Amino acid sequence: GENVEQHPSTLSVQEGDSAVIKCTYSDSASNYFPWYKQELGKRPQLIIDIRSNVGEKKDQRIAVTLNKTAKHFSLHITETQPEDSAVYFCAASTPVAGNKLTFGGGTRVLVKP
Amino acid sequence: EAGVAQSPRYKIIEKRQSVAFWCNPISGHATLYWYQQILGQGPKLLIQFQNNGVVDDSQLPKDRFSAERLKGVDSTLKIQPAKLEDSAVYLCASRPAGALNTEAFFGQGTRLTVV
DSSP states (O other), X not given: OOOEEEXXXXXXXXXXXXXXXXXXXXXXXXXXXXXXXXXXXXXOEEEEEEETTOXXXXXXXXXXXXXXXXXXXXXXXXXXXXXXXXXXXXXXXXXXXTSEEEEOOOEEEEEEO | OOOOEXXXXXXXEOTTOOEXXXXXXXTTOOEEXXXXXXXXXXXXXXXXXXXXXXXXXXXXXXXXEEEEOGGGSOEEEEXXXXXXXXXXXXXXXXXXXXXXXXXXXXXXXXXXXXX
C-alpha cells in the first residue's frame, strides 16, 4: 500500500522567512496530494492541494510543487507569520485503492516573532 | 453547508471497557474515513467506507475494533475492550465519491483517554 514520508518533523523559522516541508510517496498510482493544517485541538483543514497533471500550484503565500518522477512533493510558505504556527500534514490519494487517503507523520512549524 | 459532525468530543474510560464513537458526514458524501491520531503523529487510516461497503480495513485491529455505516450515511466506530494504547483522537472524514479527487473534510474528532 501507499506510504508517505514527511520531513522535517519540526521546523522553527523566524517571522518573514520561508518554510519548506517535503514529502515522498511510494505508490506511483497516487494522483492527488493535499496539504492540511492542524492547529492545537482542532480538526485538520485543507490549505492547498495538487493533482498529478500539474507540477506547481500557488495560493498567495503558499505553494506546492510535485515531481511525479521522483515521487515527491513539497509545501512552500513564504513570508511566514505567527499564525502559520501549526502542524502540517501532507497526504496522497490513490484511486486504484478506492481513493484511500494516506497521511505523512506531520511537521510542527513554529514561527518566531 | 454543514460540516462533519462527531460525538462525543471527549471520552475517558478504564481499560477493558467499551466505547463507541459516532460520525455524521457531509450530506451526499459517499466516502467516509475513520482515522486514529496518536499525539504527535499523523492520522492513521483505520477503515474506509464507500456508501455502506468497506473499501479498506487493513489497519483496523479487528479483534477489538469494529465499525459500521448502515444505510450509507452515519457511521459508528466501537472499541471493545479498550487498551491503554488506544488513547488517541479519532477523526472522521468524508469526501464525495468519483474519479476526480477532491478535498476530504474532517470532523472535530473524539479525544479518547484510556486509564
